[in-house]
Amino acid sequence: MxxxxxxxxxxxxxxxxxxxxxxxxxxxxxxxxxxxxxxxxxxxxxxxxxxxxxxxxxxxxxxxxxxxxxxxxxxxxxxxxxxxxxxxxxxxxxxxxxxxxxxxxxxxxxxxxxxxxxxxxxxxxxxxxxxxxxxxxxxxxxxxxxxxxxxxxxxxxxxxxxxxxxxxGLADEYAYYAGGNETGHDTHPAGEPVEPNVTLKTDRSSLKWGWAVAPATALPTMSTPNCATVDARPSTVPAGTAGCFEGAHYYHCRAFRPEHNCKMRELGNPFCQVCRQVIQARTKVTKNICALTPNRDAVYRYDGSGTSWTRIGGPAGQLYAGGWGLVATNPSSG
Ligand SMILES: [Zn+2]
Missing domain, CATH: 3.40.390.10 (Collagenase (Catalytic Domain))
Structure with a gap:
Protein backbone atom coordinates (compact mmCIF):
# COMPACT_ATOMS: atom_id res chain seq x y z
CA MET A 1 0.00 0.00 0.00
CA GLY A 169 0.60 14.00 -25.06
CA LEU A 170 -1.14 11.86 -27.66
CA ALA A 171 -4.90 11.32 -27.30
CA ASP A 172 -6.79 8.05 -27.39
CA GLU A 173 -8.13 7.74 -30.93
CA TYR A 174 -10.82 5.20 -30.08
CA ALA A 175 -14.48 6.19 -30.22
CA TYR A 176 -15.73 4.92 -26.84
CA TYR A 177 -14.83 5.36 -23.20
CA ALA A 178 -15.68 2.34 -21.08
CA GLY A 179 -16.25 0.15 -24.12
CA GLY A 180 -18.44 -0.36 -27.15
CA ASN A 181 -21.66 1.58 -27.50
CA GLU A 182 -22.17 3.07 -24.05
CA THR A 183 -24.54 6.01 -23.64
CA GLY A 184 -23.25 9.54 -23.19
CA HIS A 185 -20.54 9.14 -25.82
CA ASP A 186 -22.51 9.79 -29.01
CA THR A 187 -21.27 13.28 -29.85
CA HIS A 188 -18.05 14.95 -28.70
CA PRO A 189 -18.65 18.17 -26.76
CA ALA A 190 -17.70 21.47 -28.40
CA GLY A 191 -14.16 22.68 -27.87
CA GLU A 192 -11.11 21.66 -29.83
CA PRO A 193 -9.03 19.01 -27.97
CA VAL A 194 -5.47 20.10 -27.20
CA GLU A 195 -3.92 16.84 -28.35
CA PRO A 196 -2.18 16.78 -31.75
CA ASN A 197 -3.87 13.61 -33.07
CA VAL A 198 -7.61 14.35 -32.64
CA THR A 199 -9.68 17.26 -33.88
CA LEU A 200 -13.21 18.61 -34.30
CA LYS A 201 -12.14 20.72 -37.31
CA THR A 202 -11.97 19.09 -40.71
CA ASP A 203 -11.38 22.25 -42.75
CA ARG A 204 -8.46 21.49 -45.04
CA SER A 205 -6.72 24.84 -44.63
CA SER A 206 -6.65 24.74 -40.82
CA LEU A 207 -6.47 21.00 -40.19
CA LYS A 208 -3.84 20.16 -37.55
CA TRP A 209 -2.37 17.46 -39.75
CA GLY A 210 -3.07 19.12 -43.08
CA TRP A 211 0.55 18.49 -44.07
CA ALA A 212 -0.21 14.75 -44.20
CA VAL A 213 -3.40 14.89 -46.30
CA ALA A 214 -3.20 14.49 -50.08
CA PRO A 215 -5.25 17.02 -52.09
CA ALA A 216 -7.38 14.22 -53.59
CA THR A 217 -8.40 12.80 -50.20
CA ALA A 218 -11.96 13.75 -49.21
CA LEU A 219 -12.51 15.55 -45.89
CA PRO A 220 -14.05 14.17 -43.83
CA THR A 221 -12.77 10.88 -45.18
CA MET A 222 -15.21 8.64 -43.29
CA SER A 223 -18.26 9.77 -41.30
CA THR A 224 -20.05 7.71 -38.65
CA PRO A 225 -23.45 6.63 -40.08
CA ASN A 226 -25.18 6.34 -36.68
CA CYS A 227 -23.91 8.41 -33.78
CA ALA A 228 -25.52 6.02 -31.28
CA THR A 229 -22.85 3.43 -32.03
CA VAL A 230 -19.16 3.09 -32.89
CA ASP A 231 -18.49 2.95 -36.63
CA ALA A 232 -16.94 -0.51 -36.94
CA ARG A 233 -16.75 -0.55 -40.75
CA PRO A 234 -13.42 -1.29 -42.42
CA SER A 235 -11.60 1.60 -44.04
CA THR A 236 -12.92 2.87 -47.36
CA VAL A 237 -9.45 4.08 -48.33
CA PRO A 238 -6.10 2.23 -48.41
CA ALA A 239 -4.39 1.67 -45.03
CA GLY A 240 -2.03 4.52 -44.24
CA THR A 241 -4.15 7.18 -45.95
CA ALA A 242 -4.24 10.37 -43.88
CA GLY A 243 -7.54 12.23 -43.72
CA CYS A 244 -10.30 12.80 -41.15
CA PHE A 245 -11.98 9.65 -39.80
CA GLU A 246 -14.95 10.26 -37.51
CA GLY A 247 -14.96 8.60 -34.12
CA ALA A 248 -12.14 9.51 -31.73
CA HIS A 249 -11.30 10.82 -28.28
CA TYR A 250 -14.01 8.63 -26.62
CA TYR A 251 -16.91 9.75 -28.88
CA HIS A 252 -18.69 8.16 -31.82
CA CYS A 253 -19.23 11.46 -33.65
CA ARG A 254 -17.86 14.98 -34.13
CA ALA A 255 -14.24 14.11 -33.21
CA PHE A 256 -11.88 12.89 -35.92
CA ARG A 257 -8.64 10.89 -36.04
CA PRO A 258 -5.93 11.12 -38.73
CA GLU A 259 -5.93 7.58 -40.13
CA HIS A 260 -8.39 4.73 -40.00
CA ASN A 261 -6.22 2.94 -37.47
CA CYS A 262 -3.31 3.67 -35.17
CA LYS A 263 -1.71 2.24 -32.05
CA MET A 264 -3.49 5.06 -30.17
CA ARG A 265 -6.79 3.54 -31.39
CA GLU A 266 -6.17 -0.19 -31.32
CA LEU A 267 -3.14 -2.12 -30.10
CA GLY A 268 -1.29 -4.25 -32.62
CA ASN A 269 -1.40 -1.53 -35.30
CA PRO A 270 1.42 0.82 -36.27
CA PHE A 271 1.33 4.40 -35.04
CA CYS A 272 -0.35 6.56 -37.69
CA GLN A 273 1.85 9.04 -39.50
CA VAL A 274 0.64 11.97 -37.37
CA CYS A 275 1.53 10.18 -34.14
CA ARG A 276 4.86 9.09 -35.64
CA GLN A 277 5.66 12.67 -36.55
CA VAL A 278 4.82 13.89 -33.03
CA ILE A 279 6.97 11.19 -31.44
CA GLN A 280 9.88 11.96 -33.71
CA ALA A 281 9.67 15.72 -33.20
CA ARG A 282 9.29 15.55 -29.43
CA THR A 283 11.99 12.96 -28.87
CA LYS A 284 14.46 15.70 -29.82
CA VAL A 285 16.96 13.54 -31.61
CA THR A 286 20.21 15.06 -30.46
CA LYS A 287 22.72 16.52 -32.86
CA ASN A 288 26.03 14.71 -32.89
CA ILE A 289 29.60 15.74 -33.53
CA CYS A 290 31.47 13.21 -35.63
CA ALA A 291 35.09 13.02 -36.71
CA LEU A 292 37.22 11.02 -39.12
CA THR A 293 40.60 9.75 -37.99
CA PRO A 294 43.64 11.22 -39.84
CA ASN A 295 44.33 7.92 -41.62
CA ARG A 296 40.58 7.58 -42.43
CA ASP A 297 40.23 4.15 -40.85
CA ALA A 298 37.44 5.02 -38.40
CA VAL A 299 34.57 7.46 -37.68
CA TYR A 300 33.94 8.55 -34.10
CA ARG A 301 30.99 10.30 -32.44
CA TYR A 302 31.51 12.64 -29.51
CA ASP A 303 29.56 11.48 -26.46
CA GLY A 304 28.66 14.99 -25.35
CA SER A 305 30.76 15.28 -22.22
CA GLY A 306 34.38 14.96 -21.17
CA THR A 307 36.79 13.44 -23.68
CA SER A 308 34.82 10.30 -24.53
CA TRP A 309 34.28 9.30 -28.19
CA THR A 310 32.51 6.22 -29.55
CA ARG A 311 33.52 4.50 -32.76
CA ILE A 312 30.49 4.32 -35.07
CA GLY A 313 32.02 3.16 -38.38
CA GLY A 314 34.71 3.56 -40.96
CA PRO A 315 36.88 3.46 -42.89
CA ALA A 316 35.62 6.46 -44.85
CA GLY A 317 36.94 8.90 -47.43
CA GLN A 318 34.92 11.99 -46.50
CA LEU A 319 32.03 12.74 -44.12
CA TYR A 320 29.04 14.84 -45.10
CA ALA A 321 26.33 15.89 -42.61
CA GLY A 322 22.91 17.47 -43.04
CA GLY A 323 19.41 17.43 -41.66
CA TRP A 324 19.04 13.93 -43.08
CA GLY A 325 21.98 12.54 -41.11
CA LEU A 326 25.59 11.58 -41.71
CA VAL A 327 26.96 10.21 -44.98
CA ALA A 328 30.43 8.81 -45.62
CA THR A 329 32.13 8.12 -48.93
CA ASN A 330 33.97 4.95 -49.79
CA PRO A 331 37.70 5.70 -49.25
CA SER A 332 38.83 3.93 -52.43
CA SER A 333 36.04 4.71 -54.89
CA GLY A 334 34.51 7.91 -53.48
ZN1 LIG B 1 -2.38 8.16 -34.31
Whole structure:
Protein backbone atom coordinates (compact mmCIF):
# COMPACT_ATOMS: atom_id res chain seq x y z
CA MET A 1 0.00 0.00 0.00
CA UNK A 2 2.90 2.35 0.75
CA UNK A 3 6.66 2.65 0.51
CA UNK A 4 6.86 0.60 3.71
CA UNK A 5 5.79 -2.34 1.52
CA UNK A 6 9.08 -2.69 -0.32
CA UNK A 7 12.47 -1.24 -1.11
CA UNK A 8 14.19 0.46 -4.04
CA UNK A 9 17.09 -1.76 -5.03
CA UNK A 10 18.74 0.43 -7.65
CA UNK A 11 18.99 1.37 -11.29
CA UNK A 12 20.48 -0.27 -14.38
CA UNK A 13 20.79 1.22 -17.86
CA UNK A 14 19.41 -1.30 -20.36
CA UNK A 15 19.44 0.62 -23.66
CA UNK A 16 21.12 3.57 -25.33
CA UNK A 17 24.44 5.30 -25.65
CA UNK A 18 23.17 8.89 -25.89
CA UNK A 19 24.84 11.49 -23.71
CA UNK A 20 22.91 11.56 -20.44
CA UNK A 21 22.56 15.33 -20.43
CA UNK A 22 20.89 15.30 -23.87
CA UNK A 23 19.06 11.96 -24.13
CA UNK A 24 15.34 11.29 -24.17
CA UNK A 25 15.26 9.07 -21.08
CA UNK A 26 12.67 6.42 -20.23
CA UNK A 27 12.67 4.92 -16.73
CA UNK A 28 10.85 1.64 -16.11
CA UNK A 29 9.95 0.95 -12.47
CA UNK A 30 8.56 -2.33 -11.17
CA UNK A 31 5.55 -2.67 -8.89
CA UNK A 32 4.13 -5.83 -7.36
CA UNK A 33 7.31 -7.81 -7.96
CA UNK A 34 8.56 -9.50 -4.79
CA UNK A 35 12.28 -9.71 -4.03
CA UNK A 36 12.26 -13.21 -5.54
CA UNK A 37 10.55 -11.98 -8.74
CA UNK A 38 13.04 -9.34 -9.86
CA UNK A 39 14.23 -11.50 -12.74
CA UNK A 40 10.68 -11.41 -14.14
CA UNK A 41 10.78 -7.62 -14.00
CA UNK A 42 14.17 -7.58 -15.75
CA UNK A 43 12.77 -9.83 -18.49
CA UNK A 44 9.73 -7.58 -18.93
CA UNK A 45 12.05 -4.58 -19.31
CA UNK A 46 14.09 -6.36 -21.97
CA UNK A 47 10.84 -7.07 -23.80
CA UNK A 48 9.97 -3.37 -23.68
CA UNK A 49 13.33 -2.40 -25.19
CA UNK A 50 12.89 -4.92 -28.01
CA UNK A 51 9.36 -3.71 -28.76
CA UNK A 52 10.31 -0.03 -28.67
CA UNK A 53 13.35 -0.33 -30.88
CA UNK A 54 11.50 -2.36 -33.53
CA UNK A 55 8.43 -0.07 -33.71
CA UNK A 56 8.28 2.92 -36.05
CA UNK A 57 9.35 5.65 -35.57
CA UNK A 58 11.52 4.44 -32.65
CA UNK A 59 13.29 2.00 -34.97
CA UNK A 60 14.95 5.07 -36.54
CA UNK A 61 15.40 7.32 -33.50
CA UNK A 62 16.20 4.72 -30.83
CA UNK A 63 19.80 5.87 -30.64
CA UNK A 64 18.62 9.13 -29.09
CA UNK A 65 16.81 7.28 -26.29
CA UNK A 66 18.28 5.93 -23.08
CA UNK A 67 16.26 3.39 -21.11
CA UNK A 68 16.81 2.47 -17.47
CA UNK A 69 15.11 0.03 -15.18
CA UNK A 70 14.68 0.69 -11.49
CA UNK A 71 14.26 -2.49 -9.48
CA UNK A 72 11.79 -2.09 -6.63
CA UNK A 73 10.62 -4.91 -4.42
CA UNK A 74 7.09 -5.24 -3.04
CA UNK A 75 5.82 -7.25 -0.10
CA UNK A 76 3.16 -8.94 -2.24
CA UNK A 77 2.97 -9.90 -5.91
CA UNK A 78 0.37 -8.33 -8.19
CA UNK A 79 -1.90 -5.33 -7.74
CA UNK A 80 -5.26 -4.44 -6.22
CA UNK A 81 -8.15 -5.57 -8.41
CA UNK A 82 -11.36 -4.15 -6.87
CA UNK A 83 -14.51 -6.21 -7.19
CA UNK A 84 -16.53 -3.00 -7.61
CA UNK A 85 -14.92 -2.56 -11.05
CA UNK A 86 -15.42 -6.19 -12.02
CA UNK A 87 -12.14 -7.47 -10.61
CA UNK A 88 -11.35 -10.44 -8.38
CA UNK A 89 -11.24 -8.38 -5.20
CA UNK A 90 -7.55 -9.20 -4.73
CA UNK A 91 -5.40 -6.80 -2.74
CA UNK A 92 -1.61 -6.61 -2.80
CA UNK A 93 0.80 -4.66 -0.62
CA UNK A 94 3.03 -2.99 -3.19
CA UNK A 95 5.50 -0.10 -3.16
CA UNK A 96 3.65 2.12 -5.66
CA UNK A 97 0.18 0.89 -4.60
CA UNK A 98 -0.95 -0.08 -8.09
CA UNK A 99 -4.65 -0.79 -8.55
CA UNK A 100 -6.91 -1.73 -11.41
CA UNK A 101 -10.40 -0.28 -11.61
CA UNK A 102 -9.73 3.46 -11.89
CA UNK A 103 -12.98 5.38 -12.54
CA UNK A 104 -14.78 2.05 -12.17
CA UNK A 105 -13.07 0.67 -15.29
CA UNK A 106 -11.12 -2.50 -14.56
CA UNK A 107 -8.48 -1.97 -17.26
CA UNK A 108 -7.65 1.53 -15.94
CA UNK A 109 -4.50 0.74 -13.92
CA UNK A 110 -3.42 3.51 -11.56
CA UNK A 111 -0.66 3.92 -8.98
CA UNK A 112 0.79 6.45 -6.56
CA UNK A 113 2.28 8.68 -9.23
CA UNK A 114 4.01 11.09 -6.85
CA UNK A 115 5.97 8.23 -5.29
CA UNK A 116 6.86 7.05 -8.80
CA UNK A 117 8.09 10.49 -9.84
CA UNK A 118 10.12 10.91 -6.64
CA UNK A 119 11.71 7.49 -7.07
CA UNK A 120 12.51 8.04 -10.75
CA UNK A 121 14.08 11.45 -9.99
CA UNK A 122 16.18 10.01 -7.18
CA UNK A 123 17.47 7.16 -9.35
CA UNK A 124 17.79 8.77 -12.80
CA UNK A 125 17.59 12.55 -12.32
CA UNK A 126 17.54 13.36 -16.04
CA UNK A 127 14.51 11.15 -16.74
CA UNK A 128 11.99 12.31 -19.35
CA UNK A 129 9.18 9.88 -18.61
CA UNK A 130 8.47 7.13 -16.08
CA UNK A 131 6.57 3.92 -16.81
CA UNK A 132 5.47 1.50 -14.10
CA UNK A 133 5.53 -2.19 -15.00
CA UNK A 134 2.88 -3.91 -12.87
CA UNK A 135 3.28 -7.59 -12.14
CA UNK A 136 -0.18 -8.83 -13.09
CA UNK A 137 -1.59 -10.64 -16.08
CA UNK A 138 -4.87 -8.73 -15.78
CA UNK A 139 -5.15 -6.44 -18.82
CA UNK A 140 -4.57 -2.80 -17.96
CA UNK A 141 -2.64 0.42 -18.25
CA UNK A 142 -2.94 4.19 -18.10
CA UNK A 143 -1.12 7.26 -19.32
CA UNK A 144 -0.88 10.39 -17.22
CA UNK A 145 1.95 12.08 -15.33
CA UNK A 146 3.34 8.55 -15.27
CA UNK A 147 2.37 5.62 -17.47
CA UNK A 148 1.46 2.16 -16.25
CA UNK A 149 1.07 -1.21 -17.92
CA UNK A 150 0.49 -4.77 -16.78
CA UNK A 151 1.97 -8.03 -18.03
CA UNK A 152 -1.19 -9.13 -19.84
CA UNK A 153 -0.84 -10.63 -23.33
CA UNK A 154 0.57 -7.94 -25.60
CA UNK A 155 2.01 -6.05 -22.64
CA UNK A 156 4.56 -4.17 -24.70
CA UNK A 157 1.79 -2.90 -27.00
CA UNK A 158 0.05 -1.46 -23.94
CA UNK A 159 3.37 0.07 -22.88
CA UNK A 160 3.96 1.80 -26.23
CA UNK A 161 0.38 3.13 -26.24
CA UNK A 162 0.68 4.53 -22.70
CA UNK A 163 4.08 6.01 -23.51
CA UNK A 164 2.25 7.82 -26.33
CA UNK A 165 0.11 9.52 -23.68
CA UNK A 166 2.68 10.15 -20.97
CA UNK A 167 5.68 11.22 -23.04
CA UNK A 168 4.06 12.81 -26.09
CA GLY A 169 0.60 14.00 -25.06
CA LEU A 170 -1.14 11.86 -27.66
CA ALA A 171 -4.90 11.32 -27.30
CA ASP A 172 -6.79 8.05 -27.39
CA GLU A 173 -8.13 7.74 -30.93
CA TYR A 174 -10.82 5.20 -30.08
CA ALA A 175 -14.48 6.19 -30.22
CA TYR A 176 -15.73 4.92 -26.84
CA TYR A 177 -14.83 5.36 -23.20
CA ALA A 178 -15.68 2.34 -21.08
CA GLY A 179 -16.25 0.15 -24.12
CA GLY A 180 -18.44 -0.36 -27.15
CA ASN A 181 -21.66 1.58 -27.50
CA GLU A 182 -22.17 3.07 -24.05
CA THR A 183 -24.54 6.01 -23.64
CA GLY A 184 -23.25 9.54 -23.19
CA HIS A 185 -20.54 9.14 -25.82
CA ASP A 186 -22.51 9.79 -29.01
CA THR A 187 -21.27 13.28 -29.85
CA HIS A 188 -18.05 14.95 -28.70
CA PRO A 189 -18.65 18.17 -26.76
CA ALA A 190 -17.70 21.47 -28.40
CA GLY A 191 -14.16 22.68 -27.87
CA GLU A 192 -11.11 21.66 -29.83
CA PRO A 193 -9.03 19.01 -27.97
CA VAL A 194 -5.47 20.10 -27.20
CA GLU A 195 -3.92 16.84 -28.35
CA PRO A 196 -2.18 16.78 -31.75
CA ASN A 197 -3.87 13.61 -33.07
CA VAL A 198 -7.61 14.35 -32.64
CA THR A 199 -9.68 17.26 -33.88
CA LEU A 200 -13.21 18.61 -34.30
CA LYS A 201 -12.14 20.72 -37.31
CA THR A 202 -11.97 19.09 -40.71
CA ASP A 203 -11.38 22.25 -42.75
CA ARG A 204 -8.46 21.49 -45.04
CA SER A 205 -6.72 24.84 -44.63
CA SER A 206 -6.65 24.74 -40.82
CA LEU A 207 -6.47 21.00 -40.19
CA LYS A 208 -3.84 20.16 -37.55
CA TRP A 209 -2.37 17.46 -39.75
CA GLY A 210 -3.07 19.12 -43.08
CA TRP A 211 0.55 18.49 -44.07
CA ALA A 212 -0.21 14.75 -44.20
CA VAL A 213 -3.40 14.89 -46.30
CA ALA A 214 -3.20 14.49 -50.08
CA PRO A 215 -5.25 17.02 -52.09
CA ALA A 216 -7.38 14.22 -53.59
CA THR A 217 -8.40 12.80 -50.20
CA ALA A 218 -11.96 13.75 -49.21
CA LEU A 219 -12.51 15.55 -45.89
CA PRO A 220 -14.05 14.17 -43.83
CA THR A 221 -12.77 10.88 -45.18
CA MET A 222 -15.21 8.64 -43.29
CA SER A 223 -18.26 9.77 -41.30
CA THR A 224 -20.05 7.71 -38.65
CA PRO A 225 -23.45 6.63 -40.08
CA ASN A 226 -25.18 6.34 -36.68
CA CYS A 227 -23.91 8.41 -33.78
CA ALA A 228 -25.52 6.02 -31.28
CA THR A 229 -22.85 3.43 -32.03
CA VAL A 230 -19.16 3.09 -32.89
CA ASP A 231 -18.49 2.95 -36.63
CA ALA A 232 -16.94 -0.51 -36.94
CA ARG A 233 -16.75 -0.55 -40.75
CA PRO A 234 -13.42 -1.29 -42.42
CA SER A 235 -11.60 1.60 -44.04
CA THR A 236 -12.92 2.87 -47.36
CA VAL A 237 -9.45 4.08 -48.33
CA PRO A 238 -6.10 2.23 -48.41
CA ALA A 239 -4.39 1.67 -45.03
CA GLY A 240 -2.03 4.52 -44.24
CA THR A 241 -4.15 7.18 -45.95
CA ALA A 242 -4.24 10.37 -43.88
CA GLY A 243 -7.54 12.23 -43.72
CA CYS A 244 -10.30 12.80 -41.15
CA PHE A 245 -11.98 9.65 -39.80
CA GLU A 246 -14.95 10.26 -37.51
CA GLY A 247 -14.96 8.60 -34.12
CA ALA A 248 -12.14 9.51 -31.73
CA HIS A 249 -11.30 10.82 -28.28
CA TYR A 250 -14.01 8.63 -26.62
CA TYR A 251 -16.91 9.75 -28.88
CA HIS A 252 -18.69 8.16 -31.82
CA CYS A 253 -19.23 11.46 -33.65
CA ARG A 254 -17.86 14.98 -34.13
CA ALA A 255 -14.24 14.11 -33.21
CA PHE A 256 -11.88 12.89 -35.92
CA ARG A 257 -8.64 10.89 -36.04
CA PRO A 258 -5.93 11.12 -38.73
CA GLU A 259 -5.93 7.58 -40.13
CA HIS A 260 -8.39 4.73 -40.00
CA ASN A 261 -6.22 2.94 -37.47
CA CYS A 262 -3.31 3.67 -35.17
CA LYS A 263 -1.71 2.24 -32.05
CA MET A 264 -3.49 5.06 -30.17
CA ARG A 265 -6.79 3.54 -31.39
CA GLU A 266 -6.17 -0.19 -31.32
CA LEU A 267 -3.14 -2.12 -30.10
CA GLY A 268 -1.29 -4.25 -32.62
CA ASN A 269 -1.40 -1.53 -35.30
CA PRO A 270 1.42 0.82 -36.27
CA PHE A 271 1.33 4.40 -35.04
CA CYS A 272 -0.35 6.56 -37.69
CA GLN A 273 1.85 9.04 -39.50
CA VAL A 274 0.64 11.97 -37.37
CA CYS A 275 1.53 10.18 -34.14
CA ARG A 276 4.86 9.09 -35.64
CA GLN A 277 5.66 12.67 -36.55
CA VAL A 278 4.82 13.89 -33.03
CA ILE A 279 6.97 11.19 -31.44
CA GLN A 280 9.88 11.96 -33.71
CA ALA A 281 9.67 15.72 -33.20
CA ARG A 282 9.29 15.55 -29.43
CA THR A 283 11.99 12.96 -28.87
CA LYS A 284 14.46 15.70 -29.82
CA VAL A 285 16.96 13.54 -31.61
CA THR A 286 20.21 15.06 -30.46
CA LYS A 287 22.72 16.52 -32.86
CA ASN A 288 26.03 14.71 -32.89
CA ILE A 289 29.60 15.74 -33.53
CA CYS A 290 31.47 13.21 -35.63
CA ALA A 291 35.09 13.02 -36.71
CA LEU A 292 37.22 11.02 -39.12
CA THR A 293 40.60 9.75 -37.99
CA PRO A 294 43.64 11.22 -39.84
CA ASN A 295 44.33 7.92 -41.62
CA ARG A 296 40.58 7.58 -42.43
CA ASP A 297 40.23 4.15 -40.85
CA ALA A 298 37.44 5.02 -38.40
CA VAL A 299 34.57 7.46 -37.68
CA TYR A 300 33.94 8.55 -34.10
CA ARG A 301 30.99 10.30 -32.44
CA TYR A 302 31.51 12.64 -29.51
CA ASP A 303 29.56 11.48 -26.46
CA GLY A 304 28.66 14.99 -25.35
CA SER A 305 30.76 15.28 -22.22
CA GLY A 306 34.38 14.96 -21.17
CA THR A 307 36.79 13.44 -23.68
CA SER A 308 34.82 10.30 -24.53
CA TRP A 309 34.28 9.30 -28.19
CA THR A 310 32.51 6.22 -29.55
CA ARG A 311 33.52 4.50 -32.76
CA ILE A 312 30.49 4.32 -35.07
CA GLY A 313 32.02 3.16 -38.38
CA GLY A 314 34.71 3.56 -40.96
CA PRO A 315 36.88 3.46 -42.89
CA ALA A 316 35.62 6.46 -44.85
CA GLY A 317 36.94 8.90 -47.43
CA GLN A 318 34.92 11.99 -46.50
CA LEU A 319 32.03 12.74 -44.12
CA TYR A 320 29.04 14.84 -45.10
CA ALA A 321 26.33 15.89 -42.61
CA GLY A 322 22.91 17.47 -43.04
CA GLY A 323 19.41 17.43 -41.66
CA TRP A 324 19.04 13.93 -43.08
CA GLY A 325 21.98 12.54 -41.11
CA LEU A 326 25.59 11.58 -41.71
CA VAL A 327 26.96 10.21 -44.98
CA ALA A 328 30.43 8.81 -45.62
CA THR A 329 32.13 8.12 -48.93
CA ASN A 330 33.97 4.95 -49.79
CA PRO A 331 37.70 5.70 -49.25
CA SER A 332 38.83 3.93 -52.43
CA SER A 333 36.04 4.71 -54.89
CA GLY A 334 34.51 7.91 -53.48
ZN1 LIG B 1 -2.38 8.16 -34.31
Missing amino acids: TTSDGTVQGRTQIHGTAARNRAFTVVLLGDGFTAAQQTAFNTACTGFVTALTTTAPYDRIGRAINIWRVNVTSTDAGADDPAAAGGTGATARTYFDSTFGGNGIRRLLLCNSSTVLQTAAAQVPEFTVALVVVNSTVYGGSGGSVGTYSLADGATEIALHELGHSAY
